[in-house]
Structures are given as C-alpha cells and as structure tokens.
Amino acid sequence: MEKEVIPRKILSGWISFVRKCFFRVLRVGPIPSHIAVIMDGNRRYAKKKKLEEGVGHDAGAFALLCLLIYCYELGVKHLSAYAFSIDNFKRKPEDVKKIMDLLRECIPLLTRIVKHRPIRVHFAGSLELLSADIRIPAKRLMEATADNSKFIFTLCVVYTSTDEIMHVVQESCKEKCDHIPEIRANDASNGLLGENGDSHQGDQDLIKLVDIEKHMYMAITPDPDILIRTGDEHRLSNFLLWQTSCCQLSSLVTLWPEIGIWQLVWVVLNFQRNHHYYGRKRNAAVDLVNGSYSSSSPPSQS
Numbered sequence: 576m577e578k579e580v581i582p583r584k585i586l587s588g589w590i591s592f593v594r595k596c597f598f599r600v601l602r603v604g605p606i607p608s609h610i611a612v613i614m615d616g617n618r619r620y621a622k623k624k625k626l627e628e629g630v631g632h633d634a635g636a637f638a639l640l641c642l643l644i645y646c647y648e649l650g651v652k653h654l655s656a657y658a659f660s661i662d663n664f665k666r667k668p669e670d671v672k673k674i675m676d677l678l679r680e681c682i683p684l685l686t687r688i689v690k691h692r693p694i695r696v697h698f699a700g701s702l703e704l705l706s707a708d709i710r711i712p713a714k715r716l717m718e719a720t721a722d723n724s725k726f727i728f729t730l731c732v733v734y735t736s737t738d739e740i741m742h743v744v745q746e747s748c749k750e751k752c753d754h755i756p757e758i759r760a761n762d763a764s765n766g767l768l769g770e771n772g773d774s775h776q777g778d779q780d781l782i783k784l785v786d787i788e789k790h791m792y793m794a795i796t797p798d799p800d801i802l803i804r805t806g807d808e809h810r811l812s813n814f815l816l817w818q819t820s821c822c823q824l825s826s827l828v829t830l831w832p833e834i835g836i837w838q839l840v841w842v843v844l845n846f847q848r849n850h851h852y853y854g855r856k857r858n859a860a861v862d863l864v865n866g867s868y869s870s871s872s873p874p875s876q877s
C-alpha cells in the first residue's frame with residue numbers, strides 16, 4: 576500500500592470540495608448510521624488488471640481507507656469491515672500472510688487518519704489468534720482512540736458470527752455462574768425458591784438479551800442499516816448474522832477495489848428510498864423483544 580497517497584489523493588483539491596458539496600445534498604435525506612462491508616473481489620480485480628494476486632488486496636485496503644473517509648464526511652457514524660474471517664486461515668499461507676501484512680501496515684496509517692479526526696478504531700474478533708506484532712499495536716490504537724465518539728471504525732479480524740455467539744454464551748455463563756449464590760440468596764429472601772432449593776423463576780431468566788448483547792464483539796456499535804457485499808456475491812459468509820436481521824443487503828457487481836463514491840451514493844439512495852420500510856421492521860423487532868405483542872395478536876408477517 577502506498578503510504579503517502581492515501582490521505583493526499585482524496586483529501587485535498589477540488590475533488591474533495593465537489594464530493595463534500597455532493598454529500599451535503601445527500602444529507603437532505605436520512606443518512607444510515609452504520610454501514611458494514613464484505614470486501615469481495617480483490618483477487619479477481621488483480622486478475623482482471625493482470626497484476627499479482629496480492630496487489631488486489633493492496634488496492635482493496637486502499638479502497639477501504641477511502642471509504643472510511645467518505646463515510647466520515649457523509650455523516651455516517653459507524654463503518655464495519657470484514658477484513659479476515661477465521662475460515663480464511665484455511666487459505667494458502669501466502670494469502671494469509673498478505674492480509675496479516677496489510678493489517679500490520681494499516682495500523683500506522685489509521686493512526687495518521689485519526690490524528691485529525693475523532694474516529695474510534697475498534698478491532699473485533701478473536702484477537703488472541705493474531706500474532707503479537709499485530710495484536711499489541713492494534714490494542715494500543717483501540718485504547719488511544721477509545722474516547723472518540725463521533726465515528727467508530729470496526730475492523731472485524733479473525734471473526735465469524737459463530738465464534739462471536741460462542742464467545743457471548745461462554746462469557747455470559749461465566750459471569751452468571753459467579754453470581755448464582757447471590758441470585759439464589761435474593762430469590763430465597765423473596766420466597767422464590769422451591770422445596771428442593773431450585774429457583775422458580777430465576778433460572779429460566781438467568782441470561783437475558785442485555786447480557787448477550789453486552790458480550791458481543793460488536794457491542795459498541797448499533798446494528799448495521801446497510802450491508803454491502805461486492806464481487807457479485809449474495810451470501811453473508813458468517814458475518815454479523817446476529818446484527819443484520821433488519822438491514823438492507825446491497826450486493827454489488829463491482830469488485831471491492833473498484834468501490835468508490837458512486838457505489839456509496841447508490842446504496843445510500845436505495846436506503847433513503849426504503850427507509851420507512853426498514854424503520855417499521857426495526858420497530859416491530861424492538862416491540863417483539865420488549866414483549867409488547869400479546870399472544871392473541873401475533874405480529875403480522877410481511
């Protein structure tokens with residue numbers, strides 16, 4: 576990745592001015608709070624351009640950093656990217672090494688980008704599986720930007736939803752086990768223990784939705800409004816499965832390194848067109864979770 580090129584090319588001059596004017600017009604409509612991306616098509620891009628495979632990933636990382644700046648300027652509050660899945664460890668060793676090298680390189684670049692913008696950088700996933708030379712600077716960058724609240728950029732690395740949900744279950748159980756004596760004592764004082772000392776109501780409610788959500792790797796961001804997948808793929812590939820039940824899925828034929836401002840504008844315009852529909856879905860889901868539907872009037876299926 577060319578280190579100098581990233582900020583200069585897109586941050587200065589009339590291109591940046593025109594882009595900001597354009598975004599101002601787009602902001603007349605609702606702007607998604609959270610965009611998530613699955614960055615497919617990097618190798619195909621390299622093939623198409625007759626470049627070495629790894630160069631496709633370089634171009635992909637560059638495209639991601641540009642998208643970060645565009646989203647920030649547009650007024651989006653969260654951007655999350657699927658940079659490395661746990662399943663990607665099954666790829667050829669040189670492919671794994673390439674993405675790990677990019678991760679290592681992107682930390683100083685991100686440090687420069689956040690120097691002038693209040694962006695919080697978050698790495699989500701089983702970070703203990705990263706080598707120390709990536710994990711330690713990544714944790715340092717997370718700590719250094721932890722107080723930035725205007726924008727959160729999440730890089731999902733060594734991530735799958737299955738792993739996230741397993742992690743949540745383990746953490747929630749661990750936490751509750753530690754508190755079982757307290758919960759039992761509380762139930763006993765409220766007369767809620769049965770003859771054999773079991774809790775009548777406590778156990779089935781032991782783990783609540785709030786417990787699950789607080790242990791998610793993605794706990795610091797709201798659910799995405801838009802999930803973009805490039806490279807003409809239509810699968811979720813174990814990415815944010817818990818978080819995407821009411822989200823617009825935008826599958827683009829564009830290869831990831833070719834994503835730019837026009838693709839972003841296109842998905843945001845689609846979001847604006849469907850905004851009321853997704854808003855209603857979301858509200859219905861929240862009502863369901865809060866138990867505001869009675870059993871005699873189930874939610875309408877649409």
Ligand SMILES: CC(C)=CCC/C(C)=C/CC/C(C)=C/COP(=O)(O)OP(=O)(O)O
Pocket residue numbers: 614615616617618619620632635636639657658659660663674677678681806831
């Ligand atoms: C800043 C930073 C660390 C960025 C990450 C770099 C990057 C673009 C990662 C994409 C990872 C990935 C496995 C994509 C899948 O498709 P593929 O790219 O292998 O391509 P294909 O769909 O053409 O096979």
